[in-house]
Amino acid sequence: MKLKLPYYVMLAGSLTLSANSFAADGGASPKASHKQGVPKKFIDPANMNTSVKPGDDFFDYANGNWIKQNAIPAKETRWGSFNILRQENTDKLLGLLNEVSKQSATQPKGSLKQRVGDLYASGMDSVNIEKRGYDPLKPDLQRIDKISSLDDVINEITYQRVNGEGSPLFRFGVGQDDKNVNKYVAGLDQGGTSLPDRDYYLKTDARTKGIQDAYKKYIVALFTLTGSSNDAAVKNADVILGLETTLAKAQLSRVAMRDPNVTYNKFSVDAFSKTTPHLNWVKLLPQMKAEGQDTVLVGQPAFFKVADSLLAATPVDNWKVYLKWSILKGTASALSSSFVNATFDFNKVLSGQKVQTPRNERISALVDGSLGELLGQLFVEKYFTPAAKQYMVDLVNNLKGTLGDRIKRLDWMSPETKERALKKLAAFTVKIGYPDKWEKYDGVVIDRNDYVGNLRNLSVWRYNFNVSRLGKPVDKTRWSMTPPTVNAYYNPTNNEIVFPAGILQFPFFDFKADDAVNYGGIGAVIGHEMTHGFDDQGRQYDADGTLRDWWTKTDADKFKVRANKVVDQYNAFTVVDTLHVNGKLTLGENLADLGGLNVAYEAYKKTKQGQENKKIDGFTADQRFFLSWAQVWRSSQRPEAAAQRILTDPHSPEQYRTNAPLTNIDAWYKAFNVQPGDKMYKKPEDRIKVW
Structure with missing residues (x-):
C-alpha cells in the first residue's frame, strides 16, 4: 500500500498482524506500574558494571550487570526494558481477556465484550482447532x-x-x-x-x-x-x-x-x-x-x-x-498444532527463538492487533489515568518549546528555512493515550467456535474499511497503534506525534521518579518523535503534511553534510560477525535519537532539579538523566535476531542507540568526566550537531 508508515521508537518483532505474519507481539501501561516491579531506586547501581569506564562503553557501564544476570527467556528473541514492559502489559491484557471471555457467551451479539471475548475464546479453543485440522x-x-x-x-x-x-x-x-x-x-x-x-x-x-x-x-x-x-x-x-x-x-x-x-x-x-x-x-x-x-x-x-x-x-x-x-x-x-509447529520451526531459524510463545499470549496479541480499539477501551478504563495524560501534555509543551529554541539558534540554517521549520513545529498534532473517537468495527461478526472464520472476517472488514475511504474526507483522528502498545510514532502526512497509553510507565515514566529519570526516558521519546519531523525523510514534508520541498538548496545541502556524518558513524559499528549497522537504513532513527536526546536534556535543564543538579542515590541529576536514557535501551538479543534486524530494522541495535548519540553531546562528557583516551571520546570539533 502507498501509505506513509509511522516511524517507530523501536521494533521488536511485528507490532501488527497481517496475513503473512510468522509471529506477533503485544504492548503495556502507566501508573499501575508501582505494583508491577518498579524498583525502589529508579537508577539502581546494582544493574551497572562499574568496572567499565563510562567513557569506554556507556551501555555496558549502565546496564552490564543486569544483562549478565538476566538471560533471554526461551520464548523471547531479545530481553530488556521493552520486553519486560510488554510482558507486564500482556499479563494485564490476559487478565482482561480471561474475564471477558467468561462473560461473552451471555453478552448481546455484536457488543464489545461479546466480540472481544469470543475472539479470544475461539483462539484458545485448541480442541476444536485440532479437530478441524486444515x-x-x-x-x-x-x-x-x-x-x-x-x-x-x-x-x-x-x-x-x-x-x-x-x-x-x-x-x-x-x-x-x-x-x-x-x-x-x-x-x-x-x-x-x-x-x-x-x-x-x-x-x-x-x-x-x-x-x-x-x-x-x-x-x-x-x-x-x-x-x-x-x-x-x-x-x-x-x-x-x-x-x-x-x-x-x-x-x-x-x-x-x-x-x-x-x-x-x-x-x-x-x-x-x-x-x-x-x-x-x-x-x-x-x-x-x-x-x-x-x-x-x-x-x-x-x-x-x-x-x-x-x-x-x-x-x-x-x-x-x-x-x-x-x-x-x-x-x-x-490451524492445528502440526501447522503451527512447522511455522515455528522455520521462525526459529530466522529469529533464534527457542520455544514457542504460549498460546494465550499469542492470542492476546492477536486480539489486540485485530480488535485493538475494543480491547483498548477495557485497558484504558482500568490502567490509564487522566493525570498521566496531563503530565504528558505538559512535557510535550516543554519539549516543543525547547526544540523551537534550538531551531532558532541553528548556525547552519538560514532565517528563511528556520521560519518554515518553526511553522511546521507549531503545526504538530499531538495524540496521547488513546483515540478521542473509538473504532467500532461495525459489521465484524465473531463466532466463538470458528477461529479461522473470525480471522477471515476481520481481514475482510479491514480491507473493506480501507477501500471504503476512497472519495471520503481524510480522517486524521485515526491511530496507527492500539492504546496498550509500548511504542510511539510520527506520521509525516498528518504531521502528528502519537504516544499510546502503554508507553507511559517505568522506565520511561513514573510519577514518583525525579525529573532527570522522566526526561531521560519519556522526554527523550517525545523529542525523538518530534525530531522525526525533521529527519532525512520527515524533513521533506511541510507543515500540513504535504510532500513538498520547503528548504533552500543551501540549507538542504548543509543538512545532508551533517546527516552523512551520522551515516558514517553508524556504518562503523559491527553487530554480528562481519555484519555492520546500515547507516543509511537507520539514518532516520539515528537522527531522531540524537535530536531527541539533545532536546530532552535542554528541556530537563529548565526544571528545578536540572538547575540544581543535586545528587540522588550517589548520582548527580545530569548523570541520572543519561543513565535513564541508557536503561531504556537495556537489552540483549540472540545472534539470529540481530542478523535479521540488520537487514530489516530501521533502528540501530540498542548498544549503539545508547552510545552513539552520547558521543555527540557535550553535557555527557562533563557529567561523567569523559577524557581523551576513553574509547567513546570524540574531539569537540568532531561532535555531530544537527537539530
Whole structure:
C-alpha cells in the first residue's frame, strides 16, 4: 500500500498482524506500574558494571550487570526494558481477556465484550482447532485446483485479496496522497515475497543459505500436511522460491525506499495499464473494490513490469502452486498444532527463538492487533489515568518549546528555512493515550467456535474499511497503534506525534521518579518523535503534511553534510560477525535519537532539579538523566535476531542507540568526566550537531 508508515521508537518483532505474519507481539501501561516491579531506586547501581569506564562503553557501564544476570527467556528473541514492559502489559491484557471471555457467551451479539471475548475464546479453543485440522482451507485449495488460464490466475489474485485470504504478487491499499494529503488515493506497491527482506533471496553467504534451506523445508512441510507427496512438495518449494526470487530481484531495497520522492509515482489508470499488458488496472481496480479511480500511485513501477512479464512467462500450474502457498502461509498459525509447529520451526531459524510463545499470549496479541480499539477501551478504563495524560501534555509543551529554541539558534540554517521549520513545529498534532473517537468495527461478526472464520472476517472488514475511504474526507483522528502498545510514532502526512497509553510507565515514566529519570526516558521519546519531523525523510514534508520541498538548496545541502556524518558513524559499528549497522537504513532513527536526546536534556535543564543538579542515590541529576536514557535501551538479543534486524530494522541495535548519540553531546562528557583516551571520546570539533 502507498501509505506513509509511522516511524517507530523501536521494533521488536511485528507490532501488527497481517496475513503473512510468522509471529506477533503485544504492548503495556502507566501508573499501575508501582505494583508491577518498579524498583525502589529508579537508577539502581546494582544493574551497572562499574568496572567499565563510562567513557569506554556507556551501555555496558549502565546496564552490564543486569544483562549478565538476566538471560533471554526461551520464548523471547531479545530481553530488556521493552520486553519486560510488554510482558507486564500482556499479563494485564490476559487478565482482561480471561474475564471477558467468561462473560461473552451471555453478552448481546455484536457488543464489545461479546466480540472481544469470543475472539479470544475461539483462539484458545485448541480442541476444536485440532479437530478441524486444515478443513477451513480445503474449499480454497479446491478452488485453486480448478484454475486453467492466466485470466483465472489474475482473478484468483484479486479474489484472495478481497476475501481476506492473502495478498499475492503485490500490495494494494488506500491511503493519503503524499502531495494532496486531504485526499485518499489507491496505491500499489511491490510485494509477492515471503521472507523478511529481498536480501534473503539474493545473498549467497552461509547464513542466508541456511535460511533459504529452512524456508524450503517449511514449504515442503505445509504442502505435505495438506496431502501432497514429498516429491511434489519439494517441486512446489522450488517453484515458489524461483518465483519469489525473481520478484525479489525486481524490488527496490529498503534504503532506496527511504526517499519518498522515489516511491511517489502517479499514473492515470489507463497509462499504467499500458505498462503491464497482462494486468489491466482499468478492470482490476473495480474488482478490488476501488471503483471510479482515474489515477493510481505506484511505489515501484519497474517491479510491476517484471511481475507482469513473469505472469505471462510462467506456466499456470506453477501459479497455482504459488497461490496455494499464499493461503497456506497466511493461515498456518491459526490451524492445528502440526501447522503451527512447522511455522515455528522455520521462525526459529530466522529469529533464534527457542520455544514457542504460549498460546494465550499469542492470542492476546492477536486480539489486540485485530480488535485493538475494543480491547483498548477495557485497558484504558482500568490502567490509564487522566493525570498521566496531563503530565504528558505538559512535557510535550516543554519539549516543543525547547526544540523551537534550538531551531532558532541553528548556525547552519538560514532565517528563511528556520521560519518554515518553526511553522511546521507549531503545526504538530499531538495524540496521547488513546483515540478521542473509538473504532467500532461495525459489521465484524465473531463466532466463538470458528477461529479461522473470525480471522477471515476481520481481514475482510479491514480491507473493506480501507477501500471504503476512497472519495471520503481524510480522517486524521485515526491511530496507527492500539492504546496498550509500548511504542510511539510520527506520521509525516498528518504531521502528528502519537504516544499510546502503554508507553507511559517505568522506565520511561513514573510519577514518583525525579525529573532527570522522566526526561531521560519519556522526554527523550517525545523529542525523538518530534525530531522525526525533521529527519532525512520527515524533513521533506511541510507543515500540513504535504510532500513538498520547503528548504533552500543551501540549507538542504548543509543538512545532508551533517546527516552523512551520522551515516558514517553508524556504518562503523559491527553487530554480528562481519555484519555492520546500515547507516543509511537507520539514518532516520539515528537522527531522531540524537535530536531527541539533545532536546530532552535542554528541556530537563529548565526544571528545578536540572538547575540544581543535586545528587540522588550517589548520582548527580545530569548523570541520572543519561543513565535513564541508557536503561531504556537495556537489552540483549540472540545472534539470529540481530542478523535479521540488520537487514530489516530501521533502528540501530540498542548498544549503539545508547552510545552513539552520547558521543555527540557535550553535557555527557562533563557529567561523567569523559577524557581523551576513553574509547567513546570524540574531539569537540568532531561532535555531530544537527537539530
